Amino acid sequence: MVRWWPRLVDALVAAVVLLSGLAEIWVPFSSRTGDGHLVASTLQVAALAAAVWFRRKRPLTAVAVGSVAMVAFHAADVVHLLFYGQLLPLVLLSFAVARYGEGKRAYLGGGLIAAVMIYADLTIPGLGGAGELIFHWSLLVVAYSLGTWQRVTAARAEAAQRRAIEAEVEAAERALAAVLEERTRIARELHDVVAHAMSVMVVQAGAAELVADRPEEVRRALGAIRSTGTEAMGEMRRVVTMLRDPDDAALRGPQPGVAALESLIADARAAGLPVRLEVRGDVRDLPAGLDLAAYRIVQEALTNARRHATSVTDVAVVLDFAGAELRIDVRDDGHGDPSTGGSGHGLIGMHERVSLYGGRLRTGALPGRGYAVEAELPLEPA
Missing domain, CATH: 3.30.565.10 (Histidine kinase-like ATPase, C-terminal domain)
Known part of the structure:
Protein backbone atom coordinates (compact mmCIF):
# COMPACT_ATOMS: atom_id res chain seq x y z
CA MET A 1 0.00 0.00 0.00
CA VAL A 2 1.33 3.45 -0.92
CA ARG A 3 2.60 5.63 1.92
CA TRP A 4 0.17 8.50 1.40
CA TRP A 5 -2.91 6.31 1.81
CA PRO A 6 -2.88 6.10 5.67
CA ARG A 7 -2.37 9.88 5.89
CA LEU A 8 -5.29 10.46 3.53
CA VAL A 9 -7.51 8.15 5.60
CA ASP A 10 -6.51 9.96 8.80
CA ALA A 11 -7.32 13.32 7.21
CA LEU A 12 -10.72 12.09 6.02
CA VAL A 13 -11.60 10.66 9.46
CA ALA A 14 -10.56 13.94 11.13
CA ALA A 15 -12.65 15.88 8.60
CA VAL A 16 -15.70 13.70 9.33
CA VAL A 17 -15.26 14.26 13.09
CA LEU A 18 -14.87 18.01 12.58
CA LEU A 19 -17.82 18.41 10.22
CA SER A 20 -20.17 16.21 12.23
CA GLY A 21 -19.21 18.00 15.44
CA LEU A 22 -19.74 21.44 13.89
CA ALA A 23 -23.08 20.37 12.48
CA GLU A 24 -24.04 19.03 15.90
CA ILE A 25 -23.23 22.43 17.41
CA TRP A 26 -24.60 24.80 14.81
CA VAL A 27 -27.59 23.00 13.26
CA PRO A 28 -28.04 21.85 16.09
CA PHE A 29 -28.55 18.08 16.45
CA SER A 30 -30.69 16.63 19.20
CA SER A 31 -27.56 15.04 20.67
CA ARG A 32 -26.32 18.48 21.75
CA THR A 33 -27.27 19.06 25.37
CA GLY A 34 -26.44 21.50 28.13
CA ASP A 35 -25.55 25.15 28.00
CA GLY A 36 -22.42 26.44 26.31
CA HIS A 37 -20.93 28.96 23.95
CA LEU A 38 -21.01 28.07 20.25
CA VAL A 39 -17.52 29.40 19.57
CA ALA A 40 -15.97 27.68 22.59
CA SER A 41 -17.64 24.39 21.60
CA THR A 42 -16.35 24.84 18.05
CA LEU A 43 -12.76 25.34 19.32
CA GLN A 44 -13.02 22.22 21.46
CA VAL A 45 -14.30 20.13 18.53
CA ALA A 46 -11.49 21.48 16.32
CA ALA A 47 -8.88 20.48 18.93
CA LEU A 48 -10.34 16.98 19.21
CA ALA A 49 -10.47 16.61 15.41
CA ALA A 50 -6.82 17.66 15.21
CA ALA A 51 -5.93 15.00 17.77
CA VAL A 52 -7.80 12.40 15.67
CA TRP A 53 -5.82 13.51 12.60
CA PHE A 54 -2.40 12.52 14.02
CA ARG A 55 -3.62 9.68 16.28
CA ARG A 56 -1.87 7.00 14.21
CA LYS A 57 1.58 8.62 14.10
CA ARG A 58 1.67 9.91 17.68
CA PRO A 59 -1.10 8.11 19.59
CA LEU A 60 -0.12 9.09 23.14
CA THR A 61 0.33 12.77 22.18
CA ALA A 62 -3.06 12.69 20.46
CA VAL A 63 -4.69 11.27 23.61
CA ALA A 64 -2.98 13.95 25.71
CA VAL A 65 -4.26 16.75 23.43
CA GLY A 66 -7.77 15.28 23.44
CA SER A 67 -7.75 14.91 27.23
CA VAL A 68 -6.62 18.50 27.77
CA ALA A 69 -9.30 19.76 25.36
CA MET A 70 -11.99 17.79 27.20
CA VAL A 71 -10.99 18.70 30.75
CA ALA A 72 -10.04 22.35 30.15
CA PHE A 73 -13.19 23.38 28.30
CA HIS A 74 -15.54 21.47 30.58
CA ALA A 75 -13.81 22.77 33.68
CA ALA A 76 -14.44 26.30 32.39
CA ASP A 77 -18.08 25.33 31.84
CA VAL A 78 -18.18 27.00 28.39
CA VAL A 79 -19.08 24.11 26.04
CA HIS A 80 -22.08 21.99 25.20
CA LEU A 81 -22.22 18.26 25.87
CA LEU A 82 -21.77 16.51 22.49
CA PHE A 83 -21.81 13.00 21.07
CA TYR A 84 -20.22 13.46 17.63
CA GLY A 85 -17.92 16.25 18.71
CA GLN A 86 -16.69 14.79 22.04
CA LEU A 87 -17.48 11.11 22.69
CA LEU A 88 -16.78 9.93 19.12
CA PRO A 89 -13.24 11.43 19.07
CA LEU A 90 -12.52 9.83 22.48
CA VAL A 91 -13.60 6.43 21.15
CA LEU A 92 -11.31 6.84 18.11
CA LEU A 93 -8.41 7.93 20.32
CA SER A 94 -9.01 4.97 22.64
CA PHE A 95 -8.74 2.56 19.72
CA ALA A 96 -5.70 4.35 18.27
CA VAL A 97 -3.62 4.38 21.45
CA ALA A 98 -4.30 0.66 22.00
CA ARG A 99 -3.53 -0.20 18.35
CA TYR A 100 -0.52 2.00 17.65
CA GLY A 101 0.89 2.69 21.12
CA GLU A 102 4.19 0.97 21.82
CA GLY A 103 4.83 -0.77 25.11
CA LYS A 104 3.72 1.17 28.16
CA ARG A 105 2.38 4.03 26.04
CA ALA A 106 -0.68 1.99 25.12
CA TYR A 107 -1.55 1.45 28.80
CA LEU A 108 -0.70 5.04 29.73
CA GLY A 109 -2.99 6.36 26.99
CA GLY A 110 -5.81 4.03 28.05
CA GLY A 111 -5.44 5.17 31.65
CA LEU A 112 -5.51 8.83 30.58
CA ILE A 113 -8.78 8.37 28.69
CA ALA A 114 -10.28 6.48 31.62
CA ALA A 115 -9.30 9.36 33.93
CA VAL A 116 -10.95 11.89 31.61
CA MET A 117 -14.19 9.89 31.59
CA ILE A 118 -14.19 9.48 35.36
CA TYR A 119 -13.73 13.25 35.69
CA ALA A 120 -16.59 13.83 33.22
CA ASP A 121 -18.90 11.39 35.01
CA LEU A 122 -18.26 13.07 38.34
CA THR A 123 -18.45 16.73 37.24
CA ILE A 124 -20.64 17.06 34.14
CA PRO A 125 -24.40 17.09 34.74
CA GLY A 126 -26.29 14.55 32.68
CA LEU A 127 -23.49 11.93 32.59
CA GLY A 128 -24.13 10.37 35.98
CA GLY A 129 -27.06 8.16 35.00
CA ALA A 130 -26.65 4.39 34.80
CA GLY A 131 -27.65 4.31 31.14
CA GLU A 132 -25.09 6.96 30.19
CA LEU A 133 -22.35 5.24 32.16
CA ILE A 134 -22.98 1.84 30.57
CA PHE A 135 -23.20 3.35 27.07
CA HIS A 136 -20.03 5.44 26.91
CA TRP A 137 -17.90 3.07 28.99
CA SER A 138 -18.95 0.15 26.77
CA LEU A 139 -17.90 2.08 23.67
CA LEU A 140 -14.52 2.98 25.14
CA VAL A 141 -13.77 -0.52 26.44
CA VAL A 142 -14.76 -2.19 23.17
CA ALA A 143 -12.65 0.28 21.14
CA TYR A 144 -9.61 -0.19 23.40
CA SER A 145 -9.99 -3.99 23.38
CA LEU A 146 -10.28 -4.08 19.60
CA GLY A 147 -7.19 -1.92 19.23
CA THR A 148 -5.23 -4.15 21.62
CA TRP A 149 -6.27 -7.27 19.73
CA GLN A 150 -5.18 -5.79 16.40
CA ARG A 151 -1.85 -4.65 17.86
CA VAL A 152 -1.09 -8.12 19.25
CA THR A 153 -2.15 -9.81 16.02
CA ALA A 154 -0.02 -7.47 13.91
CA ALA A 155 2.98 -7.98 16.21
CA ARG A 156 2.67 -11.75 15.91
CA ALA A 157 2.34 -11.57 12.12
CA GLU A 158 5.39 -9.29 11.91
CA ALA A 159 7.42 -11.61 14.13
CA ALA A 160 6.41 -14.63 12.04
CA GLN A 161 7.33 -12.80 8.83
CA ARG A 162 10.67 -11.76 10.32
CA ARG A 163 11.41 -15.36 11.34
CA ALA A 164 10.47 -16.59 7.87
CA ILE A 165 12.77 -14.03 6.22
CA GLU A 166 15.62 -14.92 8.57
CA ALA A 167 15.11 -18.62 7.87
CA GLU A 168 15.06 -17.98 4.12
CA VAL A 169 18.23 -15.89 4.29
CA GLU A 170 19.95 -18.51 6.43
CA ALA A 171 18.94 -21.28 4.02
CA ALA A 172 20.20 -19.25 1.06
CA GLU A 173 23.52 -18.63 2.84
CA ARG A 174 23.87 -22.35 3.62
CA ALA A 175 23.10 -23.25 0.01
CA LEU A 176 25.64 -20.73 -1.26
CA ALA A 177 28.26 -22.02 1.15
CA ALA A 178 27.53 -25.58 0.01
CA VAL A 179 27.90 -24.60 -3.66
CA LEU A 180 31.21 -22.86 -2.99
CA GLU A 181 32.45 -25.80 -0.94
CA GLU A 182 31.50 -28.31 -3.63
CA ARG A 183 33.01 -26.20 -6.42
CA THR A 184 36.22 -25.92 -4.45
CA ARG A 185 36.28 -29.69 -4.02
CA ILE A 186 35.66 -30.24 -7.74
CA ALA A 187 38.35 -27.73 -8.65
CA ARG A 188 40.88 -29.45 -6.41
CA GLU A 189 40.07 -32.86 -7.87
CA LEU A 190 40.27 -31.62 -11.45
CA HIS A 191 43.52 -29.85 -10.62
CA ASP A 192 44.98 -33.26 -9.84
CA VAL A 193 43.62 -34.63 -13.12
CA VAL A 194 45.22 -31.82 -15.12
CA ALA A 195 48.46 -32.08 -13.16
CA HIS A 196 48.63 -35.79 -13.99
CA ALA A 197 48.07 -35.02 -17.68
CA MET A 198 50.88 -32.46 -17.63
CA SER A 199 53.18 -35.04 -16.09
CA VAL A 200 52.33 -37.52 -18.83
CA MET A 201 53.06 -34.88 -21.47
CA VAL A 202 56.44 -34.12 -19.93
CA VAL A 203 57.35 -37.82 -19.84
CA GLN A 204 56.26 -38.31 -23.46
CA ALA A 205 58.24 -35.26 -24.54
CA GLY A 206 61.31 -36.64 -22.83
CA ALA A 207 60.80 -39.99 -24.52
CA ALA A 208 60.51 -38.28 -27.90
CA GLU A 209 63.86 -36.61 -27.37
CA LEU A 210 65.47 -39.98 -26.66
CA VAL A 211 64.15 -41.52 -29.87
CA ALA A 212 64.61 -38.51 -32.14
CA ASP A 213 66.23 -40.76 -34.77
CA ARG A 214 63.17 -43.07 -34.92
CA PRO A 215 60.32 -41.19 -36.64
CA GLU A 216 57.57 -43.74 -35.85
CA GLU A 217 58.20 -43.60 -32.12
CA VAL A 218 58.49 -39.81 -32.22
CA ARG A 219 55.08 -39.58 -33.96
CA ARG A 220 53.60 -41.95 -31.39
CA ALA A 221 54.93 -39.82 -28.51
CA LEU A 222 53.74 -36.60 -30.15
CA GLY A 223 50.29 -38.11 -30.65
CA ALA A 224 50.12 -39.03 -26.96
CA ILE A 225 51.20 -35.51 -26.04
CA ARG A 226 48.54 -34.02 -28.31
CA SER A 227 45.76 -36.29 -26.99
CA THR A 228 46.71 -35.75 -23.37
CA GLY A 229 47.12 -32.01 -23.83
CA THR A 230 43.73 -31.66 -25.53
CA GLU A 231 42.03 -33.48 -22.68
CA ALA A 232 43.86 -31.41 -20.08
CA MET A 233 42.94 -28.16 -21.81
CA GLY A 234 39.29 -29.20 -21.81
CA GLU A 235 39.38 -29.82 -18.08
CA MET A 236 41.15 -26.50 -17.47
CA ARG A 237 38.51 -24.58 -19.43
CA ARG A 238 35.78 -26.10 -17.27
CA VAL A 239 37.43 -25.26 -13.99
CA VAL A 240 39.16 -21.95 -14.76
CA THR A 241 36.54 -19.85 -12.95
CA MET A 242 36.50 -21.94 -9.79
CA LEU A 243 38.47 -20.99 -6.70
CA ARG A 244 40.86 -23.42 -5.12
CA ASP A 245 42.02 -23.85 -1.56
CA PRO A 246 45.81 -23.58 -1.64
CA ASP A 247 46.13 -26.27 1.03
CA ASP A 248 45.65 -29.29 -1.26
CA ALA A 249 48.23 -31.65 0.14
CA ALA A 250 45.58 -34.16 1.23
CA LEU A 251 44.12 -34.44 -2.29
CA ARG A 252 47.18 -35.32 -4.38
CA GLY A 253 46.47 -39.04 -4.56
CA PRO A 254 45.03 -40.72 -7.66
CA GLN A 255 41.38 -39.89 -8.33
CA PRO A 256 38.83 -42.70 -8.80
CA GLY A 257 36.69 -43.31 -11.88
Whole structure:
Protein backbone atom coordinates (compact mmCIF):
# COMPACT_ATOMS: atom_id res chain seq x y z
CA MET A 1 0.00 0.00 0.00
CA VAL A 2 1.33 3.45 -0.92
CA ARG A 3 2.60 5.63 1.92
CA TRP A 4 0.17 8.50 1.40
CA TRP A 5 -2.91 6.31 1.81
CA PRO A 6 -2.88 6.10 5.67
CA ARG A 7 -2.37 9.88 5.89
CA LEU A 8 -5.29 10.46 3.53
CA VAL A 9 -7.51 8.15 5.60
CA ASP A 10 -6.51 9.96 8.80
CA ALA A 11 -7.32 13.32 7.21
CA LEU A 12 -10.72 12.09 6.02
CA VAL A 13 -11.60 10.66 9.46
CA ALA A 14 -10.56 13.94 11.13
CA ALA A 15 -12.65 15.88 8.60
CA VAL A 16 -15.70 13.70 9.33
CA VAL A 17 -15.26 14.26 13.09
CA LEU A 18 -14.87 18.01 12.58
CA LEU A 19 -17.82 18.41 10.22
CA SER A 20 -20.17 16.21 12.23
CA GLY A 21 -19.21 18.00 15.44
CA LEU A 22 -19.74 21.44 13.89
CA ALA A 23 -23.08 20.37 12.48
CA GLU A 24 -24.04 19.03 15.90
CA ILE A 25 -23.23 22.43 17.41
CA TRP A 26 -24.60 24.80 14.81
CA VAL A 27 -27.59 23.00 13.26
CA PRO A 28 -28.04 21.85 16.09
CA PHE A 29 -28.55 18.08 16.45
CA SER A 30 -30.69 16.63 19.20
CA SER A 31 -27.56 15.04 20.67
CA ARG A 32 -26.32 18.48 21.75
CA THR A 33 -27.27 19.06 25.37
CA GLY A 34 -26.44 21.50 28.13
CA ASP A 35 -25.55 25.15 28.00
CA GLY A 36 -22.42 26.44 26.31
CA HIS A 37 -20.93 28.96 23.95
CA LEU A 38 -21.01 28.07 20.25
CA VAL A 39 -17.52 29.40 19.57
CA ALA A 40 -15.97 27.68 22.59
CA SER A 41 -17.64 24.39 21.60
CA THR A 42 -16.35 24.84 18.05
CA LEU A 43 -12.76 25.34 19.32
CA GLN A 44 -13.02 22.22 21.46
CA VAL A 45 -14.30 20.13 18.53
CA ALA A 46 -11.49 21.48 16.32
CA ALA A 47 -8.88 20.48 18.93
CA LEU A 48 -10.34 16.98 19.21
CA ALA A 49 -10.47 16.61 15.41
CA ALA A 50 -6.82 17.66 15.21
CA ALA A 51 -5.93 15.00 17.77
CA VAL A 52 -7.80 12.40 15.67
CA TRP A 53 -5.82 13.51 12.60
CA PHE A 54 -2.40 12.52 14.02
CA ARG A 55 -3.62 9.68 16.28
CA ARG A 56 -1.87 7.00 14.21
CA LYS A 57 1.58 8.62 14.10
CA ARG A 58 1.67 9.91 17.68
CA PRO A 59 -1.10 8.11 19.59
CA LEU A 60 -0.12 9.09 23.14
CA THR A 61 0.33 12.77 22.18
CA ALA A 62 -3.06 12.69 20.46
CA VAL A 63 -4.69 11.27 23.61
CA ALA A 64 -2.98 13.95 25.71
CA VAL A 65 -4.26 16.75 23.43
CA GLY A 66 -7.77 15.28 23.44
CA SER A 67 -7.75 14.91 27.23
CA VAL A 68 -6.62 18.50 27.77
CA ALA A 69 -9.30 19.76 25.36
CA MET A 70 -11.99 17.79 27.20
CA VAL A 71 -10.99 18.70 30.75
CA ALA A 72 -10.04 22.35 30.15
CA PHE A 73 -13.19 23.38 28.30
CA HIS A 74 -15.54 21.47 30.58
CA ALA A 75 -13.81 22.77 33.68
CA ALA A 76 -14.44 26.30 32.39
CA ASP A 77 -18.08 25.33 31.84
CA VAL A 78 -18.18 27.00 28.39
CA VAL A 79 -19.08 24.11 26.04
CA HIS A 80 -22.08 21.99 25.20
CA LEU A 81 -22.22 18.26 25.87
CA LEU A 82 -21.77 16.51 22.49
CA PHE A 83 -21.81 13.00 21.07
CA TYR A 84 -20.22 13.46 17.63
CA GLY A 85 -17.92 16.25 18.71
CA GLN A 86 -16.69 14.79 22.04
CA LEU A 87 -17.48 11.11 22.69
CA LEU A 88 -16.78 9.93 19.12
CA PRO A 89 -13.24 11.43 19.07
CA LEU A 90 -12.52 9.83 22.48
CA VAL A 91 -13.60 6.43 21.15
CA LEU A 92 -11.31 6.84 18.11
CA LEU A 93 -8.41 7.93 20.32
CA SER A 94 -9.01 4.97 22.64
CA PHE A 95 -8.74 2.56 19.72
CA ALA A 96 -5.70 4.35 18.27
CA VAL A 97 -3.62 4.38 21.45
CA ALA A 98 -4.30 0.66 22.00
CA ARG A 99 -3.53 -0.20 18.35
CA TYR A 100 -0.52 2.00 17.65
CA GLY A 101 0.89 2.69 21.12
CA GLU A 102 4.19 0.97 21.82
CA GLY A 103 4.83 -0.77 25.11
CA LYS A 104 3.72 1.17 28.16
CA ARG A 105 2.38 4.03 26.04
CA ALA A 106 -0.68 1.99 25.12
CA TYR A 107 -1.55 1.45 28.80
CA LEU A 108 -0.70 5.04 29.73
CA GLY A 109 -2.99 6.36 26.99
CA GLY A 110 -5.81 4.03 28.05
CA GLY A 111 -5.44 5.17 31.65
CA LEU A 112 -5.51 8.83 30.58
CA ILE A 113 -8.78 8.37 28.69
CA ALA A 114 -10.28 6.48 31.62
CA ALA A 115 -9.30 9.36 33.93
CA VAL A 116 -10.95 11.89 31.61
CA MET A 117 -14.19 9.89 31.59
CA ILE A 118 -14.19 9.48 35.36
CA TYR A 119 -13.73 13.25 35.69
CA ALA A 120 -16.59 13.83 33.22
CA ASP A 121 -18.90 11.39 35.01
CA LEU A 122 -18.26 13.07 38.34
CA THR A 123 -18.45 16.73 37.24
CA ILE A 124 -20.64 17.06 34.14
CA PRO A 125 -24.40 17.09 34.74
CA GLY A 126 -26.29 14.55 32.68
CA LEU A 127 -23.49 11.93 32.59
CA GLY A 128 -24.13 10.37 35.98
CA GLY A 129 -27.06 8.16 35.00
CA ALA A 130 -26.65 4.39 34.80
CA GLY A 131 -27.65 4.31 31.14
CA GLU A 132 -25.09 6.96 30.19
CA LEU A 133 -22.35 5.24 32.16
CA ILE A 134 -22.98 1.84 30.57
CA PHE A 135 -23.20 3.35 27.07
CA HIS A 136 -20.03 5.44 26.91
CA TRP A 137 -17.90 3.07 28.99
CA SER A 138 -18.95 0.15 26.77
CA LEU A 139 -17.90 2.08 23.67
CA LEU A 140 -14.52 2.98 25.14
CA VAL A 141 -13.77 -0.52 26.44
CA VAL A 142 -14.76 -2.19 23.17
CA ALA A 143 -12.65 0.28 21.14
CA TYR A 144 -9.61 -0.19 23.40
CA SER A 145 -9.99 -3.99 23.38
CA LEU A 146 -10.28 -4.08 19.60
CA GLY A 147 -7.19 -1.92 19.23
CA THR A 148 -5.23 -4.15 21.62
CA TRP A 149 -6.27 -7.27 19.73
CA GLN A 150 -5.18 -5.79 16.40
CA ARG A 151 -1.85 -4.65 17.86
CA VAL A 152 -1.09 -8.12 19.25
CA THR A 153 -2.15 -9.81 16.02
CA ALA A 154 -0.02 -7.47 13.91
CA ALA A 155 2.98 -7.98 16.21
CA ARG A 156 2.67 -11.75 15.91
CA ALA A 157 2.34 -11.57 12.12
CA GLU A 158 5.39 -9.29 11.91
CA ALA A 159 7.42 -11.61 14.13
CA ALA A 160 6.41 -14.63 12.04
CA GLN A 161 7.33 -12.80 8.83
CA ARG A 162 10.67 -11.76 10.32
CA ARG A 163 11.41 -15.36 11.34
CA ALA A 164 10.47 -16.59 7.87
CA ILE A 165 12.77 -14.03 6.22
CA GLU A 166 15.62 -14.92 8.57
CA ALA A 167 15.11 -18.62 7.87
CA GLU A 168 15.06 -17.98 4.12
CA VAL A 169 18.23 -15.89 4.29
CA GLU A 170 19.95 -18.51 6.43
CA ALA A 171 18.94 -21.28 4.02
CA ALA A 172 20.20 -19.25 1.06
CA GLU A 173 23.52 -18.63 2.84
CA ARG A 174 23.87 -22.35 3.62
CA ALA A 175 23.10 -23.25 0.01
CA LEU A 176 25.64 -20.73 -1.26
CA ALA A 177 28.26 -22.02 1.15
CA ALA A 178 27.53 -25.58 0.01
CA VAL A 179 27.90 -24.60 -3.66
CA LEU A 180 31.21 -22.86 -2.99
CA GLU A 181 32.45 -25.80 -0.94
CA GLU A 182 31.50 -28.31 -3.63
CA ARG A 183 33.01 -26.20 -6.42
CA THR A 184 36.22 -25.92 -4.45
CA ARG A 185 36.28 -29.69 -4.02
CA ILE A 186 35.66 -30.24 -7.74
CA ALA A 187 38.35 -27.73 -8.65
CA ARG A 188 40.88 -29.45 -6.41
CA GLU A 189 40.07 -32.86 -7.87
CA LEU A 190 40.27 -31.62 -11.45
CA HIS A 191 43.52 -29.85 -10.62
CA ASP A 192 44.98 -33.26 -9.84
CA VAL A 193 43.62 -34.63 -13.12
CA VAL A 194 45.22 -31.82 -15.12
CA ALA A 195 48.46 -32.08 -13.16
CA HIS A 196 48.63 -35.79 -13.99
CA ALA A 197 48.07 -35.02 -17.68
CA MET A 198 50.88 -32.46 -17.63
CA SER A 199 53.18 -35.04 -16.09
CA VAL A 200 52.33 -37.52 -18.83
CA MET A 201 53.06 -34.88 -21.47
CA VAL A 202 56.44 -34.12 -19.93
CA VAL A 203 57.35 -37.82 -19.84
CA GLN A 204 56.26 -38.31 -23.46
CA ALA A 205 58.24 -35.26 -24.54
CA GLY A 206 61.31 -36.64 -22.83
CA ALA A 207 60.80 -39.99 -24.52
CA ALA A 208 60.51 -38.28 -27.90
CA GLU A 209 63.86 -36.61 -27.37
CA LEU A 210 65.47 -39.98 -26.66
CA VAL A 211 64.15 -41.52 -29.87
CA ALA A 212 64.61 -38.51 -32.14
CA ASP A 213 66.23 -40.76 -34.77
CA ARG A 214 63.17 -43.07 -34.92
CA PRO A 215 60.32 -41.19 -36.64
CA GLU A 216 57.57 -43.74 -35.85
CA GLU A 217 58.20 -43.60 -32.12
CA VAL A 218 58.49 -39.81 -32.22
CA ARG A 219 55.08 -39.58 -33.96
CA ARG A 220 53.60 -41.95 -31.39
CA ALA A 221 54.93 -39.82 -28.51
CA LEU A 222 53.74 -36.60 -30.15
CA GLY A 223 50.29 -38.11 -30.65
CA ALA A 224 50.12 -39.03 -26.96
CA ILE A 225 51.20 -35.51 -26.04
CA ARG A 226 48.54 -34.02 -28.31
CA SER A 227 45.76 -36.29 -26.99
CA THR A 228 46.71 -35.75 -23.37
CA GLY A 229 47.12 -32.01 -23.83
CA THR A 230 43.73 -31.66 -25.53
CA GLU A 231 42.03 -33.48 -22.68
CA ALA A 232 43.86 -31.41 -20.08
CA MET A 233 42.94 -28.16 -21.81
CA GLY A 234 39.29 -29.20 -21.81
CA GLU A 235 39.38 -29.82 -18.08
CA MET A 236 41.15 -26.50 -17.47
CA ARG A 237 38.51 -24.58 -19.43
CA ARG A 238 35.78 -26.10 -17.27
CA VAL A 239 37.43 -25.26 -13.99
CA VAL A 240 39.16 -21.95 -14.76
CA THR A 241 36.54 -19.85 -12.95
CA MET A 242 36.50 -21.94 -9.79
CA LEU A 243 38.47 -20.99 -6.70
CA ARG A 244 40.86 -23.42 -5.12
CA ASP A 245 42.02 -23.85 -1.56
CA PRO A 246 45.81 -23.58 -1.64
CA ASP A 247 46.13 -26.27 1.03
CA ASP A 248 45.65 -29.29 -1.26
CA ALA A 249 48.23 -31.65 0.14
CA ALA A 250 45.58 -34.16 1.23
CA LEU A 251 44.12 -34.44 -2.29
CA ARG A 252 47.18 -35.32 -4.38
CA GLY A 253 46.47 -39.04 -4.56
CA PRO A 254 45.03 -40.72 -7.66
CA GLN A 255 41.38 -39.89 -8.33
CA PRO A 256 38.83 -42.70 -8.80
CA GLY A 257 36.69 -43.31 -11.88
CA VAL A 258 34.11 -45.68 -13.31
CA ALA A 259 36.58 -48.54 -13.04
CA ALA A 260 36.55 -48.11 -9.25
CA LEU A 261 32.77 -48.53 -8.96
CA GLU A 262 33.07 -52.26 -8.28
CA SER A 263 35.17 -51.50 -5.22
CA LEU A 264 32.76 -48.74 -4.14
CA ILE A 265 29.76 -51.07 -4.43
CA ALA A 266 31.60 -53.84 -2.61
CA ASP A 267 32.20 -51.44 0.28
CA ALA A 268 28.51 -50.47 0.26
CA ARG A 269 27.46 -54.13 0.40
CA ALA A 270 29.87 -54.73 3.27
CA ALA A 271 28.15 -51.85 5.11
CA GLY A 272 24.76 -53.56 4.70
CA LEU A 273 23.39 -51.80 1.61
CA PRO A 274 22.02 -54.28 -0.99
CA VAL A 275 23.53 -52.81 -4.17
CA ARG A 276 23.76 -54.29 -7.65
CA LEU A 277 25.60 -52.83 -10.63
CA GLU A 278 24.66 -53.15 -14.29
CA VAL A 279 26.70 -51.74 -17.18
CA ARG A 280 25.03 -51.40 -20.56
CA GLY A 281 26.34 -50.49 -23.99
CA ASP A 282 29.89 -50.29 -25.27
CA VAL A 283 32.12 -49.27 -22.40
CA ARG A 284 34.43 -46.46 -23.41
CA ASP A 285 37.43 -44.78 -21.88
CA LEU A 286 36.26 -41.49 -20.41
CA PRO A 287 38.14 -38.22 -20.01
CA ALA A 288 39.62 -38.13 -16.52
CA GLY A 289 37.36 -35.34 -15.25
CA LEU A 290 34.20 -36.93 -16.62
CA ASP A 291 35.31 -40.30 -15.26
CA LEU A 292 35.70 -38.77 -11.80
CA ALA A 293 32.33 -36.98 -12.05
CA ALA A 294 30.52 -40.24 -12.86
CA TYR A 295 32.14 -41.95 -9.90
CA ARG A 296 31.24 -39.10 -7.50
CA ILE A 297 27.61 -39.05 -8.66
CA VAL A 298 27.20 -42.77 -7.96
CA GLN A 299 29.06 -42.40 -4.67
CA GLU A 300 26.79 -39.58 -3.50
CA ALA A 301 23.63 -41.39 -4.64
CA LEU A 302 24.62 -44.45 -2.60
CA THR A 303 25.42 -42.23 0.38
CA ASN A 304 21.96 -40.70 0.16
CA ALA A 305 20.34 -44.13 -0.04
CA ARG A 306 22.23 -45.26 3.05
CA ARG A 307 21.59 -42.11 5.10
CA HIS A 308 18.10 -41.06 4.15
CA ALA A 309 16.12 -44.23 3.51
CA THR A 310 14.87 -47.04 5.71
CA SER A 311 13.83 -50.62 4.86
CA VAL A 312 15.96 -50.70 1.71
CA THR A 313 15.90 -54.12 0.03
CA ASP A 314 17.37 -53.21 -3.33
CA VAL A 315 19.58 -50.47 -4.78
CA ALA A 316 20.11 -50.64 -8.53
CA VAL A 317 23.03 -48.80 -10.16
CA VAL A 318 22.90 -48.70 -13.96
CA LEU A 319 25.58 -47.21 -16.21
CA ASP A 320 24.44 -46.96 -19.82
CA PHE A 321 26.96 -45.91 -22.48
CA ALA A 322 24.18 -44.86 -24.82
CA GLY A 323 25.69 -43.33 -27.91
CA ALA A 324 26.61 -39.71 -27.29
CA GLU A 325 26.05 -39.72 -23.52
CA LEU A 326 26.66 -41.67 -20.36
CA ARG A 327 23.45 -42.29 -18.42
CA ILE A 328 23.66 -42.97 -14.70
CA ASP A 329 20.58 -44.32 -12.93
CA VAL A 330 20.60 -45.10 -9.21
CA ARG A 331 17.30 -46.23 -7.64
CA ASP A 332 16.39 -47.61 -4.22
CA ASP A 333 13.13 -48.95 -2.80
CA GLY A 334 13.42 -47.50 0.71
CA HIS A 335 11.11 -45.17 2.61
CA GLY A 336 12.36 -41.62 3.17
CA ASP A 337 13.32 -41.03 6.79
CA PRO A 338 12.77 -37.35 7.85
CA SER A 339 14.88 -37.82 10.97
CA THR A 340 17.95 -38.29 8.81
CA GLY A 341 17.36 -35.25 6.63
CA GLY A 342 20.72 -33.74 5.76
CA SER A 343 21.91 -30.36 4.59
CA GLY A 344 21.28 -31.04 0.90
CA HIS A 345 24.98 -30.69 0.04
CA GLY A 346 24.97 -34.06 -1.77
CA LEU A 347 22.35 -32.99 -4.29
CA ILE A 348 24.12 -29.66 -4.72
CA GLY A 349 27.37 -31.50 -5.41
CA MET A 350 25.80 -33.77 -8.01
CA HIS A 351 24.15 -30.80 -9.69
CA GLU A 352 27.45 -28.90 -9.84
CA ARG A 353 29.29 -31.86 -11.36
CA VAL A 354 26.61 -32.52 -13.98
CA SER A 355 26.38 -28.81 -14.86
CA LEU A 356 30.16 -28.62 -15.24
CA TYR A 357 29.93 -31.01 -18.22
CA GLY A 358 26.69 -29.62 -19.68
CA GLY A 359 24.62 -32.61 -18.59
CA ARG A 360 21.21 -33.08 -16.96
CA LEU A 361 20.26 -34.28 -13.50
CA ARG A 362 16.89 -35.45 -12.20
CA THR A 363 16.24 -36.51 -8.62
CA GLY A 364 13.08 -37.28 -6.70
CA ALA A 365 10.89 -39.76 -4.93
CA LEU A 366 9.39 -42.65 -6.91
CA PRO A 367 5.67 -43.48 -6.85
CA GLY A 368 4.84 -45.53 -3.79
CA ARG A 369 8.32 -45.82 -2.31
CA GLY A 370 11.91 -45.34 -3.29
CA TYR A 371 14.13 -42.59 -4.65
CA ALA A 372 15.87 -42.11 -8.00
CA VAL A 373 18.93 -40.21 -9.19
CA GLU A 374 19.24 -39.90 -12.97
CA ALA A 375 22.19 -38.17 -14.59
CA GLU A 376 23.11 -37.73 -18.25
CA LEU A 377 26.68 -36.76 -19.12
CA PRO A 378 27.55 -35.90 -22.75
CA LEU A 379 30.40 -37.95 -24.22
CA GLU A 380 32.90 -36.68 -26.71
CA PRO A 381 32.87 -38.48 -30.06
CA ALA A 382 34.96 -41.66 -29.97
